[in-house]
Amino acid sequence: MNDMSKPIVKLSSVEKSFGAVRALDGVDLDILPGECLGLVGHNGAGKSTLMNILAGIQKPSAGFMDFGGDGDGGGGGERSSATAANYDVSEARRQGIRCVFQELSLCPNLTVAENARIQHASIKGWNWRGRASELILAQLDQIFPNHGISADELVGDLSIAKRQMVEIARAFSIVDQNIRLVILDEPTSSLDALVAEELMVHVRRFVDSGGSCVLISHLLEEVLETSDRILVMRDGGVVDSRPAAEFSRQSLVEAMGSVAKDEAVHGRDFNSKRQQGTPYLSIDPSGAQRGIAMNAHKGEIVGLAGLSGHGQTDTLVNIYNKRRRYGIDMAFVAGDRQSDGIFPLWTIGQNISIGSIRNLLRFGLLDLEQEAKLAEQWRQKIAIRTPNVNDNILSLSGGNQQKALFARALGSPADTILMDDPMRGVDIGTKQEVYEMIRAEAEAGRTFIWYTTEMDELKHCDHVYVFRNGAIVADLTRGELTEQKVLHASFEEAS
Amino acid sequence: MIAQFTSPRLLRSLLPAFSLTVILLAIFYLQPRAMSYFGLNLLLNLALPIAFATLAQMCVITVNDLDLGIGAFVGFVACVGVTWLNDQPLVGILILAACIVAYGAMGALIHVRNLPSIVVTLGMSFVWLGLALLVLPTPGGKAPAIVTWVMKFKTPLVPMTIYASIAIALIVHVALKRSAYGAVLRGVGGNPQSVERASWSLIRAKITMYAMAGFFGVLSGISLIGLTSAADANIALRYTLLSIAGVILGGGEFVGGRISPIGAVLGAITLTLAGSFLSFLRISPDWQIGAQGAILIIVLALRALINRSEARKPA
Numbered sequence: 001m002n003d004m005s006k007p008i009v010k011l012s013s014v015e016k017s018f019g020a021v022r023a024l025d026g027v028d029l030d031i032l033p034g035e036c037l038g039l040v041g042h043n044g045a046g047k048s049t050l051m052n053i054l055a056g057i058q059k060p061s062a063g064f065m066d067f068g069g070d071g072d073g074g075g076g077g078e079r080s081s082a083t084a085a086n087y088d089v090s091e092a093r094r095q096g097i098r099c100v101f102q103e104l105s106l107c108p109n110l111t112v113a114e115n116a117r118i119q120h121a122s123i124k125g126w127n128w129r130g131r132a133s134e135l136i137l138a139q140l141d142q143i144f145p146n147h148g149i150s151a152d153e154l155v156g157d158l159s160i161a162k163r164q165m166v167e168i169a170r171a172f173s174i175v176d177q178n179i180r181l182v183i184l185d186e187p188t189s190s191l192d193a194l195v196a197e198e199l200m201v202h203v204r205r206f207v208d209s210g211g212s213c214v215l216i217s218h219l220l221e222e223v224l225e226t227s228d229r230i231l232v233m234r235d236g237g238v239v240d241s242r243p244a245a246e247f248s249r250q251s252l253v254e255a256m257g258s259v260a261k262d263e264a265v266h267g268r269d270f271n272s273k274r275q276q277g278t279p280y281l282s283i284d285p286s287g288a289q290r291g292i293a294m295n296a297h298k299g300e301i302v303g304l305a306g307l308s309g310h311g312q313t314d315t316l317v318n319i320y321n322k323r324r325r326y327g328i329d330m331a332f333v334a335g336d337r338q339s340d341g342i343f344p345l346w347t348i349g350q351n352i353s354i355g356s357i358r359n360l361l362r363f364g365l366l367d368l369e370q371e372a373k374l375a376e377q378w379r380q381k382i383a384i385r386t387p388n389v390n391d392n393i394l395s396l397s398g399g400n401q402q403k404a405l406f407a408r409a410l411g412s413p414a415d416t417i418l419m420d421d422p423m424r425g426v427d428i429g430t431k432q433e434v435y436e437m438i439r440a441e442a443e444a445g446r447t448f449i450w451y452t453t454e455m456d457e458l459k460h461c462d463h464v465y466v467f468r469n470g471a472i473v474a475d476l477t478r479g480e481l482t483e484q485k486v487l488h489a490s491f492e493e494a495s
Numbered sequence: 496m497i498a499q500f501t502s503p504r505l506l507r508s509l510l511p512a513f514s515l516t517v518i519l520l521a522i523f524y525l526q527p528r529a530m531s532y533f534g535l536n537l538l539l540n541l542a543l544p545i546a547f548a549t550l551a552q553m554c555v556i557t558v559n560d561l562d563l564g565i566g567a568f569v570g571f572v573a574c575v576g577v578t579w580l581n582d583q584p585l586v587g588i589l590i591l592a593a594c595i596v597a598y599g600a601m602g603a604l605i606h607v608r609n610l611p612s613i614v615v616t617l618g619m620s621f622v623w624l625g626l627a628l629l630v631l632p633t634p635g636g637k638a639p640a641i642v643t644w645v646m647k648f649k650t651p652l653v654p655m656t657i658y659a660s661i662a663i664a665l666i667v668h669v670a671l672k673r674s675a676y677g678a679v680l681r682g683v684g685g686n687p688q689s690v691e692r693a694s695w696s697l698i699r700a701k702i703t704m705y706a707m708a709g710f711f712g713v714l715s716g717i718s719l720i721g722l723t724s725a726a727d728a729n730i731a732l733r734y735t736l737l738s739i740a741g742v743i744l745g746g747g748e749f750v751g752g753r754i755s756p757i758g759a760v761l762g763a764i765t766l767t768l769a770g771s772f773l774s775f776l777r778i779s780p781d782w783q784i785g786a787q788g789a790i791l792i793i794v795l796a797l798r799a800l801i802n803r804s805e806a807r808k809p810a
Binding site: 055057089090093099101105106107108109110114115117118119121123124125128129154157 | 504673675676678679681682684685686688689690691692693694695751752753
């Protein structure tokens with residue numbers, strides 16, 4: 001029925017920017033009917049943004065989207081095309097595009113059947129509950145035999161793996177709108193190997209019957225085995241797109257990394273500070289003896305790498321919460337400025353001085369003069385672009401807000417600074433200034449533990465630990481650090 | 496099989512009925528004469544307006560908001576009820592309809608401007624109070640005869656309040672817990688993003704729930720004047736906190752769209768009875784609010800225990 005050579009989705013030069021950051025830089029993408037497209041790339045390559053655009057959640061800043069083929073499955077053969085302006089979630093659904101998101105999107109307070117109903121507006125009227133149960137159970141039985149889920153269980157009471165199974169089954173279930181494309185963003189992240197295998201079998205079955213799939217996974221073997229074609233993304237662009245058979249694990253990892261350039265230069269002037277005795281902080285993030293322990297020495301910049309969400313932030317928070325036990329004074333630079341970082345109603349000065357409030361006391365009360373002096377000193381030191389530190393913090397640009405947060409940490413007496421990917425959405429100029437500052441402070445004897453999702457930032461670190469599934473899987477010194485090694489360690493080897 | 500009967504989910508849903516039974520038995524023990532048609536009628540007299548106010552509050556809590564103006568709103572409705580509705584019924588009905596629209600609009604405003612609901616509804620509570628004072632500067636007025644007749648109607652076997660409570664509890668239960676759109680409405684409280692991604696309109700859901708809250712607020716005010724036959728602007732100010740307590744007592748939670756209409760009605764009745772229970776214990780009215788709070792804490796502690804036993808259960 002379908003013309004097998006005509007793409008069901010065609011994106012051309014799609015761009016997306018978030019403020020100063022370019023998430024997508026002119027991406028072209030064709031998805032053919034009956035094709036499973038693997039999508040791989042490191043953090044910030046633009047995978048999720050691209051999928052959000054495809055699902056209608058985010059609007060592209062520029063570019064064209066074309067959905068050839070027969071719009072809503074049952075409709076006429078009219079060619080429908082959607083421009084960036086009128087494409088949204090409902091239009092995506094009309095086009096038969098479904099998405100399983102990385103962060104689960106079920107309502108925990110509803111039952112499995114009710115969640116199926118939310119997805120399908122047409123299940124209503126008499127006995128809707130019965131029909132919704134039947135639909136979701138049939139789909140669960142088909143994909144995951146022996147799933148052991150009943151339709152009137154509350155989703156909140158299910159284990160995380162079962163929730164993911166429900167979410168996947170829900171995406172594949174059909175009532176009246178035909179499904180043409182299912183996007184699976186890390187669908188197996190909380191499934192065990194057996195269940196993941198069942199899903200991959202189903203994906204092949206779905207694709208062989210003419211549907212299309214986009215599969216994003218950090219398990220490269222899974223992508224290599226299941227996909228027909230693999231698209232490699234890097235820095236917001238597509239860098240490679242070939243049939244899966246032409247790739248090997250090795251060549252995929254190579255394609256994801258950028259061309260090796262001045263790594264030698266960074267390695268040359270590296271003197272490990274590790275010859276000078278024992279580390280003053282040592283922690284095994286996995287708890288058990290599963291991985292490598294992380295050590296930090298005085299004056300070191302320690303980098304935490306790996307794909308985002310593999311335990312780096314948890315490890316930082318964990319270290320911070322135990323600062324009293326370690327007997328180390330620590331400061332934390334939050335990555336999510338809006339929710340964990342700034343006090344939005346306060347002035348720039350107050351946002352800076354809160355980190356060192358104990359040093360600003362006089363007779364138990366806040367010494368306002370000293371507070372103002374501290375704020376002014378840091379404004380000059382790290383060049384926060386504001387005429388007056390008594391302005392509200394929100395009057396600053398995002399990058400300068402982040403500088404204020406750095407000033408808060410650096411201005412405090414803490415000798416260890418934990419950083420949770422603090423450069424998200426910061427422009428390149430500000431970044432360079434902050435890198436300089438970090439290096440200078442480390443020279444002066446401060447220790448930095450720095451989680452970053454950007455490969456370039458790792459080059460500023462003396463030691464890099466790569467995380468995977470909550471444990472450290474690689475320990476690289478600056479001399480050994482290459483992008484290849486980080487990528488290899490981040491993407492799991494088949495067990 | 497036994498495990499099914501002791502499952503935390505079932506225990507949790509039975510807790511409101513359990514608390515009501517305990518307090519009812521305690522009253523019957525203290526005052527056996529209460530165990531009669533007349534006694535029950537007296538005990539449950541004011542339960543219906545509180546139950547309506549509690550359902551109104553529950554509608555707002557379903558979508559993760561809180562209504563701090565419901566008491567003042569019920570007071571305003573009562574004032575309109577004993578003036579306009581009695582003198583010029585058509586104008587009265589129009590005003591009450593406009594009130595429901597205003598509630599829906601408030602929900603839209605809260606959603607569109609992303610405002611904290613507590614601030615908006617608290618602000619609106621002063622508006623309602625002011626309007627109520629404008630309509631009825633001094634206590635008085637007269638409830639429409641039909642309203643009084645309905646509220647004082649003598650039903651066979653047990654008082655009208657009991658039939659009415661069962662009926663509204665079941666109707667709202669079907670509307671919110673059994674209907675297809677009800678699942679969407681509760682889903683908005685559970686995970687708004689997910690509901691929106693399934694291409695449902697969040698603003699429509701919020702307007703629906705706030706308008707329903709307005710509707711139940713109107714019913715609360717009208718049923719109240721049917722019992723008191725006169726009104727006063729401050730008549731229902733304590734309903735705000737009573738309604739919140741009723742929802743929570745009935746097994747609802749502040750966030751996450753976990754609500755129970757039947758539980759909410761039971762919670763409202765329990766709170767009404769708690770007042771009488773404390774009087775029977777000869778606790779002076781000065782202490783009653785504190786004692787009501789103690790009852791609330793006991794029930795919530797029981798719920799926390801059930802939840803904890805659930806958390807201990809291996810996943």
